Amino acid sequence: MQLILLLFKLLIANIAVGVSRSTMCVCYSTYQKSNSSMVLYHYKESSCSYRVRIALALKDLIKDRDYQLKVVNLHKKDNLTSSFSDISAGQKIPVLQVDGKFLGQTTAIMEYLDEQFPQVNPFYPQDSWERAKVKEFVHMIVSDLQPNQNLTVVRNLGKHFNAGTDLKRSWIKFVIENGFSKIEKSLEKTSGRYCFGNTLTMADICLVPQAVNAVRSEIDLNNYPKLSKIVQNLELIPEFETTHPRYF
Amino acid sequence: MAELIFYSYWRSSCSYRVNIALNFKGIDFEYRNINLLEGAQRGEEYGEKNPNLTVPCIEIDGKFLGQSAAIIDYLDDIHPDNPIYPSDSFEKAKVKELALMIIADIQPLQNFRIVKRLTEFIGKEEYIRGIIDEGFHRVEKAISKTAGEYCYGDQITLVDICLVPQVYNAVRYEVDMSQFPTISRINETLLTHPAFIAAHPSNQPDAA
Numbered sequence A: 001m002q003l004i005l006l007l008f009k010l011l012i013a014n015i016a017v018g019v020s021r022s023t024m025c026v027c028y029s030t031y032q033k034s035n036s037s038m039v040l041y042h043y044k045e046s047s048c049s050y051r052v053r054i055a056l057a058l059k060d061l062i063k064d065r066d067y068q069l070k071v072v073n074l075h076k077k078d079n080l081t082s083s084f085s086d087i088s089a090g091q092k093i094p095v096l097q098v099d100g101k102f103l104g105q106t107t108a109i110m111e112y113l114d115e116q117f118p119q120v121n122p123f124y125p126q127d128s129w130e131r132a133k134v135k136e137f138v139h140m141i142v143s144d145l146q147p148n149q150n151l152t153v154v155r156n157l158g159k160h161f162n163a164g165t166d167l168k169r170s171w172i173k174f175v176i177e178n179g180f181s182k183i184e185k186s187l188e189k190t191s192g193r194y195c196f197g198n199t200l201t202m203a204d205i206c207l208v209p210q211a212v213n214a215v216r217s218e219i220d221l222n223n224y225p226k227l228s229k230i231v232q233n234l235e236l237i238p239e240f241e242t243t244h245p246r247y248f
Numbered sequence B: 001m002a003e004l005i006f007y008s009y010w011r012s013s014c015s016y017r018v019n020i021a022l023n024f025k026g027i028d029f030e031y032r033n034i035n036l037l038e039g040a041q042r043g044e045e046y047g048e049k050n051p052n053l054t055v056p057c058i059e060i061d062g063k064f065l066g067q068s069a070a071i072i073d074y075l076d077d078i079h080p081d082n083p084i085y086p087s088d089s090f091e092k093a094k095v096k097e098l099a100l101m102i103i104a105d106i107q108p109l110q111n112f113r114i115v116k117r118l119t120e121f122i123g124k125e126e127y128i129r130g131i132i133d134e135g136f137h138r139v140e141k142a143i144s145k146t147a148g149e150y151c152y153g154d155q156i157t158l159v160d161i162c163l164v165p166q167v168y169n170a171v172r173y174e175v176d177m178s179q180f181p182t183i184s185r186i187n188e189t190l191l192t193h194p195a196f197i198a199a200h201p202s203n204q205p206d207a208a
Helices: A002-024 A049-058 A106-116 A128-149 A151-161 A166-189 A202-216 A225-235 B013-024 B044-048 B068-078 B088-102 B111-121 B124-148 B158-172 B183-190 B194-199
Strands: A025-027 A039-040 A067-071 A096-098 A101-102 B004-008 B030-033 B057-060 B061-066
Touching: A039 A049, A039 B194, A049 A106, A067 A106, A096 A106, A101 B088, A106 A128, A106 A166, A106 A202, A106 B088, A128 A151, A128 A166, A128 A202, A128 B068, A151 A166, A151 B124, A166 A202, A166 A225, A202 A225, B004 B013, B013 B068, B013 B158, B013 B194, B057 B068, B061 B068, B068 B088, B088 B124, B088 B158, B111 B124, B124 B158, B124 B183, B158 B183
Parallel strands: A025 A067, A039 A067, B004 B030
Antiparallel strands: A039 A096, A096 A101, B004 B057, B057 B061
């Protein structure tokens, strides 16, 4: 009886979370302009989407009642529909809709938010050179690493070259491990509690989602001790935790 | 400004972008070639400087900065003349979005290091042609909405700086450029600009 009551309570709790999520999260296969002032088109397994969710949370925009999330299911190829191509010429997520206009590409979105809300958790140092060094790190993930292990690339390996599951997995592992070994070396020079000293930057926003991808690919983060410790520190920050893919 | 050293490989499209930006902004620099084919980027001398083991890289006052996007933005920060972005915040973001369709979505998938590794895995090089072809379809669609004389209206921006090196690669991998009239037209126009001519791979000290 006690067990049944406990299970019942757990069920109610889960339904409550599901309901509160579902008021924010709408799943569309056709996309129409929303009246909300800010809409994020995203997907739970997209590390790029996770970056922007973190950024929005850090800029304190998620509490805005007008903020809405729309799911673009990459596995179901929602991004390849003609209605989505009106939203994103590149047919990629995430896309941020702001006052009726659309903006894609994570660093373009995040830097735009940083310029609109410079006082709230700035994403870059003020100094030009230090800002450039953070961007250098960001692009090691955003340009060098993530693009080579994303869903499109992995699909292409199967489509054009008959790569089976094992080969696809090996490729993803290679790309991430190769990238992480360079990142670890870079962190040995720059890190404190976070990627750059003890101040949160864009580097941290990009690192955590990539670490989630790595763990999903069964890569042992302990092989990268600095990286691993920083990710643990970051996961304690509410804005990184509440936007984690597990909640979407 | 203190002397700027530019580490480059003549045929690296990322180096080509930075080269264009340096010329476009009229910044003096010393060109030092890093021969990727000889693995010079892994050498003790260079590898210590740039642990990312890539070109391009700039050195100012003994400090090093890699990643073309970071370098170009830094140059734009310290040399605001001949800006590479519109002044409006949203338009600036749209220019970044277009440029990233090349920087993040095309070039990384076809760069030398990745191709080498991919062909070890799967042994086929026409993958590269396919990557650029697919990427350029998206870019053509996007810039046909925004283009004037250049990719974004009538001002040369970061998109143009990224486009020309990617077209160079496309031609090298025998992508059928007749599919992309807007890209082709803009590329032809940009190739007559002095900064783009000065930065062209065939005009580099280490050109083969």
